[in-house]
Amino acid sequence: MAILVTGGAGYIGSHTVKALQRQGRDVVVLDNLYKGHRQAVKDAPLHVGDLGDPAFIADVFGQYSVDAVVHFAALSLVGESVQRPDLYFRNNTAYAMNLLDAMVKHKVDKLVFSSTAAVYGEPHSVPIDEDHPKAPTNPYGESKLFVEHILRRYDTAFGIRSVSLRYFNAAGADPSGEIGEDHQPETHLIPIILQTLLGKREHIEIFGTDYSTPDGTCIRDYIHVNDLSDAHILALDALAAGGSTTAYNLGCGQGFSVREVIRTVEKVTGRTVPVVESPRRPGDPAVLVASSERIKRDLQWNPQYENLETLIASAWQWHQAHPDGFSQ
Numbered sequence: 001m002a003i004l005v006t007g008g009a010g011y012i013g014s015h016t017v018k019a020l021q022r023q024g025r026d027v028v029v030l031d032n033l034y035k036g037h038r039q040a041v042k043d044a045p046l047h048v049g050d051l052g053d054p055a056f057i058a059d060v061f062g063q064y065s066v067d068a069v070v071h072f073a074a075l076s077l078v079g080e081s082v083q084r085p086d087l088y089f090r091n092n093t094a095y096a097m098n099l100l101d102a103m104v105k106h107k108v109d110k111l112v113f114s115s116t117a118a119v120y121g122e123p124h125s126v127p128i129d130e131d132h133p134k135a136p137t138n139p140y141g142e143s144k145l146f147v148e149h150i151l152r153r154y155d156t157a158f159g160i161r162s163v164s165l166r167y168f169n170a171a172g173a174d175p176s177g178e179i180g181e182d183h184q185p186e187t188h189l190i191p192i193i194l195q196t197l198l199g200k201r202e203h204i205e206i207f208g209t210d211y212s213t214p215d216g217t218c219i220r221d222y223i224h225v226n227d228l229s230d231a232h233i234l235a236l237d238a239l240a241a242g243g244s245t246t247a248y249n250l251g252c253g254q255g256f257s258v259r260e261v262i263r264t265v266e267k268v269t270g271r272t273v274p275v276v277e278s279p280r281r282p283g284d285p286a287v288l289v290a291s292s293e294r295i296k297r298d299l300q301w302n303p304q305y306e307n308l309e310t311l312i313a314s315a316w317q318w319h320q321a322h323p324d325g326f327s328q
Contacts, residue, residue, distance in 0.1 A: 001026065001065050001066070001067035002026040002027065002028045002064045002065060002066055002067060003020060003025055003026065003027050003028070003066075003067060003068050003069070003070060003236065004028050004029075004030060004060070004061075004064070004066045004068070004069045004070070004108075005017050005020075005027055005028070005029050005030070005044075005069075005070045005072065006030045006031070006051065006069065006070070006071045006072055006073035006099065007030075007031055007036060007071070007072030007073030007074065007114070008027070008029030008030065008031055008036070008041060008044065008046075008070075008072065009029060009031035009033060009036025009037055009038060009040050009041050009046065010031065010035055010036040010037075010040070010072055010073075011170070011180075011181050011182070011183065011225065012072060012114065012167075012170055012225055012228055012229070013029075013031070013036065013070075013072040013073075013114075014036070014037075014040035014041060014179050015174055015179060015225045015226060015228070015229045016070060016072070016228070016229040016232045016233075017029060017041065017044055018042070018174060018176075018178075018179060018229070019226065019229035019230065019232075019233060020233060021042075021043060021044065023233070027044040027045075028044060028045050028047070028060065028064050028066070029041050029044045029045065029046045029047065030047050030049065030051075030057075030060055030073070031046065031047075031048065031073065032048065032049060032050040032051075032073070033048055035075075035183070035184070037182060037325075037326040039326040040179050040182075040326060042178065042179075047060050050095075051073055051091075051095035051096070051098050051099055052090070052091070052094075052095050052098065053098075054098050054101070054102070057098055057099060057102045058102060058105075061102050061103075061105075061106045061108075062106075066106065066108050067108070067110070067240075068108065068110035068111065068112070068236055068239065068240070069099065069103060069108060069110070069111045069112070070111075070112045070114075070232055070236065071096065071099060071111060071112070071113050071114060072114040073095075074091060074092045074114065074143075074144070075087060075088055075091050075092060075140070076116075076140060077140070077187060078118065078138050078140050078141075078283075081138050081139040081140035081143070082138055082139060085139035088139045088140055088142075088143045089139065089142075089143050089146075091143075092140070092143035092144060092146075092147065093143045093146045093147055093150075096147045096150065097150065100150070100151075100154050100160065103160055104154070104158045104160065108160075109158075109159050109160050109161060110160075110161055110162075110236065110239040110240065111151070111160060111161075111162040111163075111239075112162065112163050112165065112232050112235045112236055112239070113147060113148070113151060113162055113163070113164040113165065114165060114167070115144045115145075115147070115148060115164040115165055115166045115167070115247065116140070116141060116144050116166055116167055117166050117167060117168045117249070117251075117288060117290065118136055118137075118138065118140055118141030118144065119134050119136055119141050119144055119145040119148065119166060120132050120133070120134060120135070120136075120141075120166075121133075121134070121135035121136050121137045121141065122135070122137060122285055123285055123287065123288060126255075126287050126288070126289050127221075127251075127253055127289045127290055127291035128249065128288070128289065128290055128291060129249065129291040129293070129294070130166075130247055130248065130249055130291075130294055137283055138283070147164075148164045148247060151164065151245060152245055155245040161239050161243065161244060161245050162239075162245050163235035163238065163239060163243070163245070163246055163247070163248065164246075164247040164248070165228075165231055165232065165235060165247070165248055165250050166247060166248065166249050166250065166290075167223065167228060167250050167251075168220065168221040168222070168223055168249070168250065168251035168252075168288060168289075168290045169188070169189075169220045169221060169222045169223065169251075169288075170188075170222075170223060170224075170225050170228055171188065171190045171191075171222045171223070171224065171225065171311055171312075171315060172190075172224040172225050172226065172305060172311040172312075172314045172315050173225065173314045173315050173317065173318035173319075174225070174226060174314070174318075175226075175314055175317075177317050177318060177321055179318075180315065180318030180319065180322060181225070181315065181318065182322070182325030182326050184325075189220070189258065189261060190222070190261065190265070190311075190312060190315055191315065191319065192204060193261070193262060193265045193273055194265065194269075194315060194316055194319040195319065195323075196273060196274060197265070197269055197271050197273065198319060198320070198323045200323065202274065203274040203275060203276045204262065204273055204274065204275055204276070205275075205276050205277075205278050206258050206259070206262075206275060206276070206277050206278065207278050207279070207280055207281045207284065208278075208279065208280030208281065208284060209277050210280070211280075211286040212286055213257055213286055213287065214257065215257050215259045215260070216259075217257045217258035217259050218257065218258055218284055218285070218286060218287070218288075219255035219256065219257045219286065219287045219288070219289065220255060220256065220288050220289075221251035221252055221253065221254065221255050221256075221288060221289045221290045222252065222256060222261075222308065222311060223250055223251050223252050223290075223303065223305075224303070224304070224305030224310075224311045224314070226304070226305060227250075227252075227301075227303040227304060227305055228250055230301065230304075231248070231250050231295060231299070231301050234295075234299040234300070234301055235248075235299065237299075238298070238299055246298075248292070248294055248295035248298070248299075249290040249291060249292050249294070249295065250290065250292055250295065251289065251290025251291075251292050252290070252292070252303055252306045253289065253290060253291060253292055253293075254289065254306070255287060255288070255289040256308055260308075261308070261312075262275065264308050264309055264312055265312055265316075267309065268309055268312045268313050268316055269316055
């Protein structure tokens with residue numbers, strides 16, 4: 001029996017594929033390579049195609065005995081989603097239904113869904129737990145929340161049980177150095193800082209220094225990509241044991257400001273980061289920190305990379321060896 005991973009050539013998807021393979025599980029990857037990288041999929045079968053093509057999906061399901069699905073495939077740029085909501089609702093929401101319909105037809109009843117902390121919108125309280133009101137401020141968050149609603153309905157109607165995992169800020173790279181973070185364009189803070197040190201950018205831009213935080217910059221909760229991968233496997237195992245449809249936050253429960261991240265990068269690398277201070281960006285909350293107590297309690301998830309220095313060191317190892325990403 002195989003586990004189908006959509007978006008398995010992407011950042012978090014490829015790390016989860018690698019983690020599944022470490023455990024000796026059969027994995028099949030589906031990816032359109034729009035954002036993913038063929039080089040990130042080492043040994044698993046890779047089928048290149050799009051979830052917008054039901055015939056392609058049917059062909060993949062027809063070739064393998066699929067036991068469960070891990071669904072990463074999606075667009076994920078907040079700013080782009082505001083400019084092109086049509087792309088996000090089509091790719092992230094409508095195309096997810098093509099996948100679900102194939103699961104119904106082929107009697108596959110377990111799915112782990114890559115959701116996002118963006119389903120919460122502006123936080124009313126911190127740390128954010130799973131019961132926090134859901135009020136996305138952009139189409140990206142809305143597109144993911146729509147899928148969460150759809151999953152609950154598909155459970156009631158068709159018996160597809162699911163676990164939605166709401167990520168905070170994914171970062172880091174696999175300690176093997178074989179795979180890491182390579183986005184085009186890059187929008188995540190840590191790789192942008194590291195690209196600056198490698199001469200790929202002139203400076204790092206701090207957007208907003210007047211927030212109501214200890215040093216005036218935004219605070220975020222960073223979680224290592226391998227800890228995310230472990231959570232997906234625990235969710236798969238919970239569903240295999242008969243678990244019910246639910247959702248969990250994934251973060252470390254500890255926030256670091258932009259300035260703290262920059263200082264930690266300087267400590268890890270021994271280099272000085274050139275910084276330019278700029279005005280706030282619209283829609284950036286001052287503090288986003290997760291409560292992940294529920295998944296720790298229910299699934300015994302235990303993050304292994306809670307130390308920010310360790311997380312950054314793993315990312316630095318990858319970026320030094322691959323300054324141009326997977327094209328290197």
